[in-house]
Amino acid sequence: MKWTRRDLLKGLGGLPILGAVWWAGAANTVYNRKERSKILKQLNIRPSLPPTVPSIDGEPVRVGIVGFGIRGEQLCRSLGFATDEWVEDMKLAAQEDPNHKALEDFQKQDKLNVKLVGVCDVFDVRAEKALRSFTSDDNAIKRYTTFTEMVESGEVDAVVIATPDHWHAPMAIEALNNNVHVYVEKPMTHTVSETYELRNAAKASKAILQVGHQHRQTLSFSTARDIVEKGTLGHVSLIQTNTNRNDDNGAWNYDIHEKASPQTIDWDQFLGSAPKVPFNKNHFFRWRKWWAYGSGLSGDLLTHDYDRLNCVLKMGIPESVSASGGIYTHNDGRNVPDVLQVNMEFPNFTTGSSQAKGKEKGMTFCYSASLGNSYGRPTILMGHDATMELGNRLTVWPDAASTRYGEMLELGKMQPNVPIYQYNPAANVPDAISSATSQYFADKGLMWTYINGVRVDSTFLHMREWLSVIKNGGKVSCGIQEGFEEAIAAHMAGLSWKLGKKIEWDTATEQLKPIEGINFDEVLLYNGKWEHAVPMEEEA
Amino acid sequence: MAHTSNDRWVKISITILRILVGWHFLYEGVVKLYNPEWTSFGYLASAQGPLKPLFTMLAQAPVLDWVDTLNVVALITVGITFLLGIFEKKGALVGIGLLALYYLAHPSFPGFPQINVEGNYWLVNKNLIELMVCVLIYNFPTGQFFGLGYFIKTINPK
Numbered sequence: 001m002k003w004t005r006r007d008l009l010k011g012l013g014g015l016p017i018l019g020a021v022w023w024a025g026a027a028n029t030v031y032n033r034k035e036r037s038k039i040l041k042q043l044n045i046r047p048s049l050p051p052t053v054p055s056i057d058g059e060p061v062r063v064g065i066v067g068f069g070i071r072g073e074q075l076c077r078s079l080g081f082a083t084d085e086w087v088e089d090m091k092l093a094a095q096e097d098p099n100h101k102a103l104e105d106f107q108k109q110d111k112l113n114v115k116l117v118g119v120c121d122v123f124d125v126r127a128e129k130a131l132r133s134f135t136s137d138d139n140a141i142k143r144y145t146t147f148t149e150m151v152e153s154g155e156v157d158a159v160v161i162a163t164p165d166h167w168h169a170p171m172a173i174e175a176l177n178n179n180v181h182v183y184v185e186k187p188m189t190h191t192v193s194e195t196y197e198l199r200n201a202a203k204a205s206k207a208i209l210q211v212g213h214q215h216r217q218t219l220s221f222s223t224a225r226d227i228v229e230k231g232t233l234g235h236v237s238l239i240q241t242n243t244n245r246n247d248d249n250g251a252w253n254y255d256i257h258e259k260a261s262p263q264t265i266d267w268d269q270f271l272g273s274a275p276k277v278p279f280n281k282n283h284f285f286r287w288r289k290w291w292a293y294g295s296g297l298s299g300d301l302l303t304h305d306y307d308r309l310n311c312v313l314k315m316g317i318p319e320s321v322s323a324s325g326g327i328y329t330h331n332d333g334r335n336v337p338d339v340l341q342v343n344m345e346f347p348n349f350t351t352g353s354s355q356a357k358g359k360e361k362g363m364t365f366c367y368s369a370s371l372g373n374s375y376g377r378p379t380i381l382m383g384h385d386a387t388m389e390l391g392n393r394l395t396v397w398p399d400a401a402s403t404r405y406g407e408m409l410e411l412g413k414m415q416p417n418v419p420i421y422q423y424n425p426a427a428n429v430p431d432a433i434s435s436a437t438s439q440y441f442a443d444k445g446l447m448w449t450y451i452n453g454v455r456v457d458s459t460f461l462h463m464r465e466w467l468s469v470i471k472n473g474g475k476v477s478c479g480i481q482e483g484f485e486e487a488i489a490a491h492m493a494g495l496s497w498k499l500g501k502k503i504e505w506d507t508a509t510e511q512l513k514p515i516e517g518i519n520f521d522e523v524l525l526y527n528g529k530w531e532h533a534v535p536m537e538e539e540a
Numbered sequence: 541m542a543h544t545s546n547d548r549w550v551k552i553s554i555t556i557l558r559i560l561v562g563w564h565f566l567y568e569g570v571v572k573l574y575n576p577e578w579t580s581f582g583y584l585a586s587a588q589g590p591l592k593p594l595f596t597m598l599a600q601a602p603v604l605d606w607v608d609t610l611n612v613v614a615l616i617t618v619g620i621t622f623l624l625g626i627f628e629k630k631g632a633l634v635g636i637g638l639l640a641l642y643y644l645a646h647p648s649f650p651g652f653p654q655i656n657v658e659g660n661y662w663l664v665n666k667n668l669i670e671l672m673v674c675v676l677i678y679n680f681p682t683g684q685f686f687g688l689g690y691f692i693k694t695i696n697p698k
Binding site: 033 | 574575691
């Protein structure tokens with residue numbers, strides 16, 4: 001058989017088209033990947049791997065929980081203990097919404113080698129709930145009437161402190177003095193002097209102290225640290241962090257239990273060092289609203305944002321802090337502000353510079369909070385060369401006027417509105433120059449923190465690290481130094497708001513610069529804004 | 541066989557349609573093939589509609605790796621069969637299956653958020669239209685007119 005040219009054209013005409021399309025697809029993809037890997041290579045960012053710790057072998061760590069309220073229950077779940085009531089609630093929630101994965105996540109969580117042996121709570125209902133839920137055939141959990149009794153019993157190796165703020169330091173110090181390991185919620189302390197006392201106790205003790213800033217376990221933050229250290233952002237001159245809440249729970253108006261009464265609550269023990277006031281359910285359940293027991297936005301939420309950034313930048317204690325704000329959204333008898341702006345100054349801090357030496361130095365950390373609006377303002381680090389949005393995932397955009405990326409921007413290889421780096425612990429790979437689509441998915445929060453395909457609670461990781469250090473030695477990620485910096489920074493913010501003055505830190509002596517006639521602890525503990533006028537002659 | 545010039549133009553039109561669809565499929569497949577970092581995770585994880593649980597399941601490891609590979613293989617299969625004009629009926633069936641899955645993962649049903657679309661659709665979207673093109677190609681194979689099928693026809697004339 002002989003093929004004519006016409007036959008060949010009709011029979012094989014598709015072949016050159018196939019070749020052309022294949023070539024175009026392959027060439028374009030390979031070119032884009034090369035361009036991308038050039039940028040990635042230049043950035044040289046290492047997405048951090050999930051943290052691993054030596055295993056917690058041997059005899060289980062005997063843990064006592066102190067304060068079994070909202071946070072106390074959450075911390076117990078991170079340790080692997082959920083109340084029957086919570087399991088029931090989550091079952092119902094999962095039946096109503098198949099996407100409700102709280103129970104599933106809890107059940108998938110790795111088991112920690114711990115025994116929950118004791119509970120301490122001044123409210124009978126809560127203590128009994130713990131006893132009822134956590135007592136099993138092989139584990140008798142015991143209620144201790146006082147914290148002292150618990151740490152001196154010799155039956156508890158470690159305590160988890162989730163009490164109101166004014167009890168944090170006294171309990172942590174007592175535990176450390178008895179060489180009992182401590183996991184204490186933030187803020188680490190309630191006053192300035194306590195912060196030094198706790199630091200001394202931690203240094204003198206053989207026990208391990210971990211402050212409850214579980215964010216330090218979030219994978220994106222260690223990646224963020226690498227990004228900053230490699231000079232990707234250039235000199236960061238401003239950081240914006242925010243709290244945006246607009247609901248009762250967010251404003252600390254927690255539920256008041258129906259069984260609360262002077263008979264079921266040990267009111268004197270709750271008050272501790274706080275001013276003696278008659279029994280008050282509002283104070284007991286919503287203690288965050290009063291300086292006597294809590295510290296409002298500066299202690300509860302600023303501490304998270306400050307520590308998040310301190311973990312990325314290691315900028316330490318600010319040289320000065322100015323705060324303003326007021327009670328503008330929940331005028332319900334509280335005396336902590338519900339709208340608060342805090343500016344922390346770090347005039348000598350630098351993240352490196354791509355410009356002439358000496359041109360850039362210093363940074364402001366700005367915390368802006370409202371309990372009257374929930375628009376999600378992100379955390380942003382603003383550098384000369386790039387901007388980073390920091391959350392569970394993180395995104396870096398080049399700055400239009402960047403020195404470092406000037407050439408690439410000019411050549412059109414980078415664009416100010418297109419991210420040069422995106423990190424998402426749930427995605428398979430870091431995605432530089434991401435498409436609008438993947439940007440969209442990331443924004444939607446569809447990609448969460450997964451470790452080997454399992455969504456993991458950062459508090460669990462934080463607890464696991466603490467327990468591993470107890471057993472194997474090593475260093476916790478939020479120990480006394482980190483806690484000290486967090487507490488002092490938070491107290492400076494609180495003091496500044498209360499006094500309406502700039503509060504300064506002396507880096508050399510590690511002391512707050514004194515203000516004539518002012519006792520800082522007295523001011524911090526004072527309920528409301530400080531009203532005592534400073535005598536004129538002392539100020540002069 | 542074409543008896544009128546009208547039939548001839550129908551055949552030419554369908555052949556061009558086949559080439560364009562093949563082109564589209566092949567290019568998508570090749571781009572994914574040469575980009576080892578590509579994954580259908582986002583598309584599956586954001587699936588809407590009645591089959592959402594199925595697609596969510598497909599987005600889980602280790603199934604996801606298989607889904608990704610099969611997707612690339614299927615795209616390239618459709619592309620090659622359509623462009624070369626051979627086994628195009630089988631290729632069309634693969635294309636129909638693939639597009640049906642794409643459509644069902646993100647159906648243009650009223651009330652569902654339209655994710656990752658560049659236009660506005662109500663029930664009918666481009667996936668559904670391309671699916672119907674595959675149905676047409678299944679019913680009107682043109683490989684014997686333009687493609688490797690031409691040789692088969694010439695060697696084995698019926």
